[in-house]
Amino acid sequence: MTGATGTPGLNPVAPTPEGVRTAADVVTPELVAQLTKGVAGSGSTAVHTPFTGEKLADLPEATPEDVHKAFEQARAAQVVWAQVPVRQRAAVLLRFHDLLLERQAEVLDLIQLETGKARLHAHEEVQAVAVAARHYGRGAAAYLRPKRHTGAIPTLTRVTELRHPRGVVGQIVPWNYPLELSVGDALPAFVAGNAVVMKPDTESALTALWARDLLIEAGLPAEAFQVVIGAGPVVGPEVVRRGDYVSFTGSTRTGREVAQSAAARLVGVSLELGGKNAMLVLDDADLDKAAAGAVRACFSSAGQLCISIERLYVHESVADAFLERFAARTRAMRLGTALAYGADMGSLAGERQLEAVKRHVEEAVAKGAKIVAGGVARPDIGPYFYEPTILDGVEAPMAVCNEETFGPVVSVYRVKDEDEAILLANATPYGLNASVWTKDGRRGRAVAARLRTGTVNVNEGYAAAYGSVQSPMGGMKDSGLGRRHGSEGILKYTEAQTVAHQRLLPMAPSLGMDDEKYAAFMSRSLRLMKAFRLR
Structure with missing residues (x-):
């Protein structure tokens, strides 16, 4: 295939330790x-x-x-x-x-x-x-405990959720x-x-x-x-x-x-x-940490992860230096099948995933994209293995630019500033996850707030936000409805019920008041509740 790395660039195979269990x-x-x-x-x-x-x-x-x-x-x-x-x-x-x-x-x-x-x-x-x-x-x-709320008339209306x-x-x-x-x-x-x-x-x-x-x-x-x-x-x-x-x-x-x-x-x-998640490498990022983070963000579970990164927007002033580091780490990843620790990446799940990855990479290369790392299947390891792949020079007409690949393929794009990176990162119907890399935490959080995704990780790919289970996790736009965590x-797995217990006086004219006096009494009460800052 045009643009493939060739045999000298193949990812190494992780050795299988002795005594490892088999499927049987x-x-x-x-x-x-x-x-x-x-x-x-x-x-x-x-x-x-x-x-x-x-x-x-x-x-x-x-x-x-x-x-x-x-x-x-x-x-x-x-x-x-x-x-x-x-x-x-x-x-x-x-x-x-x-x-x-x-x-x-x-x-x-x-x-x-x-x-x-x-x-x-x-x-x-x-x-x-x-x-x-x-x-x-x-x-x-x-x-799940019952919660008390302020009632329609304080002290007279007792409300429990x-x-x-x-x-x-x-x-x-x-x-x-x-x-x-x-x-x-x-x-x-x-x-x-x-x-x-x-x-x-x-x-x-x-x-x-x-x-x-x-x-x-x-x-x-x-x-x-x-x-x-x-x-x-x-x-x-x-x-x-x-x-x-x-x-x-x-x-x-x-x-x-x-x-x-x-x-x-x-x-x-x-x-x-689904997701077509973006990672932004700003001009002040620690490039070694960003490159290591990109490997985790792009190739965990062979990229078969809804919140993994498929688009990399890198500031043009650091793009070449970042890409050199990222490609070197990617080419060094060990592939393997052993039921043991040691491999850096495993297999795709089946023929359907393998064909989708091949289609995206081959079409991109045919239309002018360059393979920086990977780009080849590895049947010598297993029937559905495909190398972790970095594409450069990807443009909008290519399917890999906008379609979710759901495999170990990431495209690199150079940007002139963070505004362009944010604009391009948001230019997708998806909005699941994003990643921002910078030495300035305040800057990273400010950029994160401008991204239209359900989670954003600063100086991590996806695990920091996903693992923070006190906070909600889910997608915007075409990436879903509702949240987990x-x-x-x-x-979301419950039905809310409000129980309101009215005491002493009814929510109606009483104590000799006619309709007009009751309306006036309630109007004064509403003004007082606002003055006392009741919610």
């Missing part, structure tokens, strides 16, 4: 039987590993009737679960937190086998879920982060008193099933967490049709369909969708 060692018949216990499904569907393409296991495949039964069981269990005091529900999350960290090696193996990602990138999921479990385990009681669970949450989960985007999003729903019917992607369902099994061990009623596995067009719509609330993570196109279906039933929905991440 990890996914045993006994494990599959344990994880699928109680899982609805009258058919059978297979899970494969992208490392080799081989089959890992056969899992139960749900029909629409199976989905209906799963919701019936979840609804019965939810009524009982909602009566459990919130602190006892929260204790389940804290036990789950400890079990997850104790047995993390088990799920790291599964995540790697099902997604093809490097082990350190799999550990990001363990970190994220543990943090969410701790946060909501410690904070759920405060988020209550939070009730929505019922059964329908959750649709993608393949790329099978632990974090499955149980990580379900934890606040459970602690709020809901049950969950989850549809994971088939190719990463073992991880979701493992998380379910661990939550049950931590004390969650098994019937409150239903998993239905099957083809998206068959099972997905059934989950959306039956949920009292819908949580979806995936493509913007499918997200629109989910939103329309939920809206027709007048049920709430949260959507985390923080108060919004749990309150």
